[in-house]
Structure formats: structure tokens, C-alpha cells
Amino acid sequence: MPDGIAAHADPHGHAHHPALQHHFQTLDQQHEAATLGMWVFLVTEVMFFGGLLTAYLLYRVWYPEAWSEGSLDLNIALGGFNTVVLIASSLTMALAVRSSQIGAQRATVGWLLATMALGLTFLGVKVIEYAEKFELHHVPGPNFVYEGPHGRQVEIFFSLYFGLTGLHALHMIVGVCLLSVITFMASRRRFSPAWYTPVEVSGLYWHFVDIVWIFLFPLLYLVDRAHQFA
Amino acid sequence: MSTTVLPRVNYLNVRTTVASWLLTKDHKRIGVLYMIVVALAFFLGSIFAAGVRIELTTPAGDFVSADTYNRLFTMHAVFMVFFVLIPVVPAILGNFAMPLMIGAKDVAFPTLNLMSWYIFVIGFLFTIAALVLGGVDTGWTFYTPYSSNVSASNVLLAGLGVFITGFSSILTGLNFMVTIHRMRAPGMTWFRLPLFVWALYATSLVMILGTPVVAITLFMVVLERAFGFGIFDPRLGGDPVLFQHLFWFYSHPAVYIMILPPMGVISEVVACFSRKNLFGYSFVAFSSLAIAVFGFLVWAHHLFVAGISPYSAMIFSFLSFAVAIPSAVKTFNWTATLYQGAIWWRAPLMWVFGFIGLFLVGGLTGLFLASLGLDVHLHDTYFVVAHFHYIMVGGAIMGFFAGLHYWWPKMTGRLYSNALATSAAVLVFVGFNLTFGPQFILGYLGMPRRYHAYPDEFQVLNVLSSAGASILAAGYTLIACYLLYSLWKGEEAGANPWLATGLEWKTESPPSPHNFEETPIVNEGAYEYSKREIKVA
Numbered sequence A: 001m002p003d004g005i006a007a008h009a010d011p012h013g014h015a016h017h018p019a020l021q022h023h024f025q026t027l028d029q030q031h032e033a034a035t036l037g038m039w040v041f042l043v044t045e046v047m048f049f050g051g052l053l054t055a056y057l058l059y060r061v062w063y064p065e066a067w068s069e070g071s072l073d074l075n076i077a078l079g080g081f082n083t084v085v086l087i088a089s090s091l092t093m094a095l096a097v098r099s100s101q102i103g104a105q106r107a108t109v110g111w112l113l114a115t116m117a118l119g120l121t122f123l124g125v126k127v128i129e130y131a132e133k134f135e136l137h138h139v140p141g142p143n144f145v146y147e148g149p150h151g152r153q154v155e156i157f158f159s160l161y162f163g164l165t166g167l168h169a170l171h172m173i174v175g176v177c178l179l180s181v182i183t184f185m186a187s188r189r190r191f192s193p194a195w196y197t198p199v200e201v202s203g204l205y206w207h208f209v210d211i212v213w214i215f216l217f218p219l220l221y222l223v224d225r226a227h228q229f230a
Numbered sequence B: 001m002s003t004t005v006l007p008r009v010n011y012l013n014v015r016t017t018v019a020s021w022l023l024t025k026d027h028k029r030i031g032v033l034y035m036i037v038v039a040l041a042f043f044l045g046s047i048f049a050a051g052v053r054i055e056l057t058t059p060a061g062d063f064v065s066a067d068t069y070n071r072l073f074t075m076h077a078v079f080m081v082f083f084v085l086i087p088v089v090p091a092i093l094g095n096f097a098m099p100l101m102i103g104a105k106d107v108a109f110p111t112l113n114l115m116s117w118y119i120f121v122i123g124f125l126f127t128i129a130a131l132v133l134g135g136v137d138t139g140w141t142f143y144t145p146y147s148s149n150v151s152a153s154n155v156l157l158a159g160l161g162v163f164i165t166g167f168s169s170i171l172t173g174l175n176f177m178v179t180i181h182r183m184r185a186p187g188m189t190w191f192r193l194p195l196f197v198w199a200l201y202a203t204s205l206v207m208i209l210g211t212p213v214v215a216i217t218l219f220m221v222v223l224e225r226a227f228g229f230g231i232f233d234p235r236l237g238g239d240p241v242l243f244q245h246l247f248w249f250y251s252h253p254a255v256y257i258m259i260l261p262p263m264g265v266i267s268e269v270v271a272c273f274s275r276k277n278l279f280g281y282s283f284v285a286f287s288s289l290a291i292a293v294f295g296f297l298v299w300a301h302h303l304f305v306a307g308i309s310p311y312s313a314m315i316f317s318f319l320s321f322a323v324a325i326p327s328a329v330k331t332f333n334w335t336a337t338l339y340q341g342a343i344w345w346r347a348p349l350m351w352v353f354g355f356i357g358l359f360l361v362g363g364l365t366g367l368f369l370a371s372l373g374l375d376v377h378l379h380d381t382y383f384v385v386a387h388f389h390y391i392m393v394g395g396a397i398m399g400f401f402a403g404l405h406y407w408w409p410k411m412t413g414r415l416y417s418n419a420l421a422t423s424a425a426v427l428v429f430v431g432f433n434l435t436f437g438p439q440f441i442l443g444y445l446g447m448p449r450r451y452h453a454y455p456d457e458f459q460v461l462n463v464l465s466s467a468g469a470s471i472l473a474a475g476y477t478l479i480a481c482y483l484l485y486s487l488w489k490g491e492e493a494g495a496n497p498w499l500a501t502g503l504e505w506k507t508e509s510p511p512s513p514h515n516f517e518e519t520p521i522v523n524e525g526a527y528e529y530s531k532r533e534i535k536v537a
């Protein structure tokens, strides 16, 4: 939240916390507004992904065979690796928030950098996966090729796969940009036990994006794997 | 009544450079910024409406080709729905008045508020680009597969325009919700909130829960059109009706984004000009929430003839009837407030009367359409067109003008001519009924919507409708004239020209950049008119 971070020169001459914006009475009020704002934003995100997931649900019920075929075509090793990466990034993010709360400035920066590194790793792996699909002509559109009994419905599966994971990757990119701003602020020692709202709010966002992946991974990669490993 | 010494620092004159407006974080200025863009969109939308009405004056399709006609009504609706009706009350009047009404210095996130305006403008520019390059012909509903696979018009640009604008709406809703939760002045409890604020809260709920769904739906259409993805494509086994479900999941509640805030305005104005406490305050407050919640459960009434199962149609029909109850609660409470009130005949109240009358007709004809059997006959006829114009123009736009006339003295510090404003209300009311009244009959007689030609026997009613539209245009022009004139020559309004109770009337007109010199402390309900001495002219 850009509003949470602008410091201002105090016009009234008495001491305010530098992070307190003039339209709030107290830092507490500002903190509560920012966290509520992020929670509400995450609700809108649930509805946003919800539209695509509704389409997913309908077609999965209609075309179970196509879903099974398309899902088996995804690279479960890379997907699984990315899942571990994101879960780890949630841990480092939580540790970053914790460090900023107790005023451990250097640790905050360190954990934030670790979180960003994990986020970038995820995105890198995603690029490899996408390139693989591109080479196999599994990207929906005029060049889509799929040999199999349910090829046309598999194209719907891949449309949703790219829609969902692409949107998720976009959220990851936004998250990494957000964290780079927060890391910069943390390195300038802007946060203290009295004021760590931006770290906490970014953390909420980051955990949300992780959780979306925790849903996407089984929905897309694990549709019909049981007999594969039986 | 005012003894203000001019010049005095207020939000309008504190800084006057263009940059000070374009970079402002003041909710009041942002409200004014929205007003400028919305007025432009309203003007554009009206031009297209004029094109439609000119074409329909004669039975033959002689003024424009069928293809141009498709683009005319689509562009009319796209501008009017997404760039006028949805932002008109929340983004203009809500931004301007709501923080004042709860005694706050600003909304919770002023920078985000400015960003929302820019997002709105970018979406608007995309839609203008779609228009300049030839327009869109899908109808504002963008139904697939025509929009995604067939139409040769600029669906991509217009779809992106609406998609982008959606985020302006989402972020405004978020901002308002957090503001109402966290920024209320000391003593401003939930049940002392003005009903306009309750209405905005309910609206925010719809914006937050509904708008993301239409955004993702248009995103899917964009994916199909731009990259050849297939989600609704029947050639792959995709389901175009799924698009309709997702679209109406937002677009029915969107009607409540349009109508709830004007309903809140009506509550303010009715109480003030009846000089009475609003009748049934908590019922009116909760009916807003009820409308917002029930509004999410009725969307499939737009799909009664799209082949949905008869059982789900029955349930959606029943729920559509049910949503009339909270609307009726409001209407009865407003009427009860007027009853035995000390009615003060000023212009804002004229618009309220217009609203109540037209909304009543619009609401009741909605019940015709919610009936499964009747809908088969009336679906896609002019009856539907007339019905939703009674709600959206008769309701939302009349309500907006009620609010604009109510808060104009606060926004500008100036009074407009009451006589002219009253005549404009009458003119718009008459023009509106003449335009859309005949369309109910046309629809009942079977005239389908969205055709540029029609059989001879429908001509008389269509000519009446076009004549009404020109009266309507005259009414709107009149409003623009006397409001702009008031900026220049209007009498000074003073802090509280209506002797109203809200906090926004306790500060000067126009308010100072920080709204209040001292944070107000609230110790009574929103409409304690009965405690007040009534001194009205």
C-alpha cells in the first residue's frame, strides 16, 4: 500500500511518528485500515480466481477423460518442486514479518531477500514449463496440436491451465516487485516494532498467492495420477 | 444567511494549477474529477441514443445500416452502463460526500483513490479507441461465441476497456468499505450513520464480490479473441451459456451498484425535505444489505430462455420475486417519512418524487419479467428495454440528480435557481415517461429489441418515444445550463442552506481541504430533524 509508507513533515509542530499520515489519528488506526484493506483485496482476488475455477469445475465434470489426459501431460516433477519452493517462501515471508515486529532490521532484509529469491526460482521453473508446452504445441490457439481421443476438450484444459497459472505467475511478479520495494525500505531502517504494517500487509498478499498455488497444483497436476503410481 | 468573508481557503481554491488537480488526493476533488469524465461519457452515450431514436422514427431501416445500428446501441450501452451508471453516484457523490458525512479527513487510502480515477480514465480511453476504430456490435453483454469467435468489430479494445474500468470500481469499493469501518468520527456508531453511507457500504460489498467475476470473465473472452484460447468455444466443447452465467453473476448485482447509492441519496433528501426523522431507519439500512446479498442469487433470470433447467429457473424466479421485498421496504419507508411531514418544496425533493414514481414502475415491471411464463413472451422485447430504463434512468439518474441538487451548494458553495431546477425535474420526468412508457406497450405487442427496422403498425408509439427523447435531452441540457451558470453568478449558499442534520453541513461550503477544523464528535442519530427548530422559507 503506497499510502502506508509516505512519511510527512509535521505541520502542527508536535511530534508524530514519521510514518503517520495526516488523515489518520493514530498509527493503530492506520495499521488496522491497511490490514483490513489487504484482507478485502484478497476477497476480491478469491472472486477473481473463482470465475476461472468455476469454468474449471464445470468442464472437469463434463470432460473427465480430457482432464485426465491433459493433467498427465503436465510435468509433475517441476510442479512439485515449485510447490515446495512456494511453501518455503511462505516460511521465509513469515520470518520476515516476525523479524520486523521485533525490530531485527538485518534479519528482516535477509528473510525478504530469501523470499524474493524463492519467488524468482518459482517463476524461472514456470518459464521452463511453459517453454516445454510451447515446443509440444500445447499452447492453445491456432498452433495447438494434441494427439488423442479428446484433443479438442484437452485444448479447453490447456486454456484453463494457462489462464490460471498465467494469472498466478502475474501475481507472483507483482509480489516480487512489491517485496523489492519493501526490502529497500527495510534496508533504510523504516520499520520498527511500532510500525511494520507494510511488511505485514505484503506478507498477507504473499501468503495468499502461495495458497492459490496450493489449490492450483492438485487441481491441475494431480487430476488422475493415482493409477500412475499404483 | 452566511457571513463568510471571501476569499477563504477551500478545497477548490487552495491550489488552482492543473497539476494540483491531476495529482490531488483530496476525496472531494477526486469526486469532481469523476464528474467531468462521467459527464463526457454521458454526452457520448446520449449521442448514440439519439442515433437509435432517429433510426426508429420510421419503420424502414433508412437512417443507418443494420450493422451501424448494432454499433450504435452497443456503444450507447457500454458508455452508459460502465462509465455513467456504475460510477455516477458512488464515485462522484460518494467520494465527495461520504468522508464528510462520517466526519473523516479523507478516505482510508487517498492515493489508491486517485489511482482508481486514473484506472477509470485509462479504461475510458480504451473504450474511446474502440469507438474511434469503428465501435463494437456485440451489445454491451458481449455474449459468446459471437463476441469471442465471430464479430469483426473492436471487441478486444472495448472488452479491455471494461475490464480495466472494473478495477476502478473494485478499488473504490475496497476504499469505501475500509473507510466506513475505520475512519468514522468519535461517536459515529453504525446506527448513527447516514443511510447514504449504509447504501454505499452495501454497494461496496457488491463491487468487491461481483466486479472481479465480470473482470475475469471478460479476461477469458480477451484470451479467446487475442490468443485463440478456447473456454467458451462450442467447437471445442466449450459452453457459451457458461459465459452468460458468469456475466450475469456480476451484471445483475451491477444493477444494485447503480441503484443502491441513489436509494441512499433518496433517504437523505426525503428526511431533510420532510423535516422528519426517517421512518424505519434500521429497516432501510438493512434492506440495503439484503438487496446486496439477495442480488447475488437471482442472476439466472436473464437465462430463462437460454435452455437452463426448469427447476433452477423456478428457484431463480422465486428469488427474483423475493428481492422485490427489500426494495418495497425502502419505498414504503420513504412514503411514510413524507406522510405528515412538513414538506419543503425545493428542487432536490422534486427529483425524489420522480425517482419514487419511476422506480416503482421499473420495479413492478421487473416482477412481470421474473415470472417464467410471461418472460417467454417478453424476453428480448422493448418491454425489457423499458423496464431497465425505468430502473437505471428513472431510478439511478433521477436519484443522482436528487443528490447533485442536494449537495451542489456544498460542492460549489453556490445556489442554483430553484425555479429552473424544478422545471428541469418536471421536464425530465415528462420526457422520460414519454420515451419509455410507449416501449412497454411496444414490447407487449411483440416488438423485439436491437433491430433497426420494424413493421408499420409500431410507428406511432415509436414516434412518441423519439419525441419524448428530445424532451429528455432538453431537460438534461437545461440542468447543465443553470448549474454552470450558478458557478458563475449563483448566490452564496452558506454552510447549511437546507438546514440539514448531516455532518457534511457542519463544515463550510465549499469545505476546507481538511474537511473539518476540529474532528467532529457525534452524539445523536443521523436524522434528528424533530429536535431541530424548523425555519424554512
Ligand SMILES: [Cu+2]
Pocket (backbone or CB within 6 Å): B251, B252, B255, B298, B299, B301, B302
Ligand atoms: Cu437481473
